[in-house]
Amino acid sequence: MKSIVLFGAGNVATHLFRAFAEIEDYEVIQVYNHREKSLEFFKEKVPVTTDFTEVFPADIYLFALKDEAISLLADRVHYRDALMLHTSGATPLAAFESFEKAGVFYPLQTFSKNKPVDFKEIPICIEAKNESQLKMTEQLALKISPAVYKINSEQRRSLHVAAVFVSNFVNFLYSQGEQICRQNKIPFEILHPLIKETALKIKNLSPFDAQTGPAKRGDSDVINEHLGLLNEDQKTIYNLLTNSIKKLHGKEL
């Protein structure tokens, strides 16, 4: 049985805690967070603390914290024989360079506090200082998800950018669609099935092959009609993305 101390009490920490509660061979023995209030959920289930000097010795220290807090707190860990892991997409493994045993355990998903997640569908990107530590990290990851990927720090930086494109920026486009609906008294829910199908389509089709719409067809009539319906900010976005699609699909600009 390997012991884990979990640092953090946010979305990622909460979902990981739930997932670890259901596996064998590992046990979360303590949760640390600097604010007591966030520990409510944990404190009936496991010892908790807000005082770093009271952190238990453990086999694994798992940092599910904001990027800037990781190095800051890690340097205060005195049990130098533990495997140090963090869950951040943007923080390099080098943040743990002063430790003998260190790795990354990055679950690539957008977590919401009250929405249950199924870790079996969440890729976990792992990295470690050497092969044997990578093995240890992989063993833990495989307990909660079959989708474990070995991704180095440089790749993970790029993966994080790609995630911004396909998630943060995509969500922003959803908000633009909602705005257009609201301005025209159309219920946004009409677009939900289209949004879902667009997202699921690319499981079987590359996004290049899945592209449809007036820009891909080079249909200037529809494009000009659309531009006439938009405000200045929306027009700027519409033009840039339309021209980018045209360029990608070899249509004249």
Next chain:
Amino acid sequence: MKSIVLFGAGNVATHLFRAFAEIEDYEVIQVYNHREKSLEFFKEKVPVTTDFTEVFPADIYLFALKDEAISLLADRVHYRDALMLHTSGATPLAAFESFEKAGVFYPLQTFSKNKPVDFKEIPICIEAKNESQLKMTEQLALKISPAVYKINSEQRRSLHVAAVFVSNFVNFLYSQGEQICRQNKIPFEILHPLIKETALKIKNLSPFDAQTGPAKRGDSDVINEHLGLLNEDQKTIYNLLTNSIKKLHGKEL
């Protein structure tokens, strides 16, 4: 029993034909298409024709054709007592103005030829020349989907633009994410669960509330690091969308 002649043999026509085959009270009695080859799928199931003079009399003529073909072909219909319907998001009801009975039957979804669809999950946006024709159109729509919306031509134009934002443009961002992955030898499938969750999240959360990421947080360190990893075209898109998100969420530009 009401008879339907279906014009068109593309994705929308094919999926509608399948859906109509399973309902009561309506029967597709003929499929017209100008190219014989596309009629292969239909010809063992129903009479087909490529000759407009051979089109049967029917209660409903349903045009599931490219925008530009709708008015062109409709003017050749001689059975002036039929209800004329088209399935286009971009074509106004006015395209049928010379007909007594006319409406729009617009299923809002992205259709792929070989991917089965469940019409029960597809919104159908309807419109007609008057209340009784709207009722007739609604009756047909409700046979294949519970999600029937009354949307006028002006609203439908805006809905079509909104659909470009949440589907065509979103798919383009997926292609950018894939490109970044490819350039860094990362399997794109790692991002599939994130893409799916981002799309499903907005069923319960408004896109505004669902927004996450460095732009929303105003995290310049991460934003600058990301920009350093992108090519010029990607940078232009990243900057515009990041600044738009910042603006929407009241962060300084």
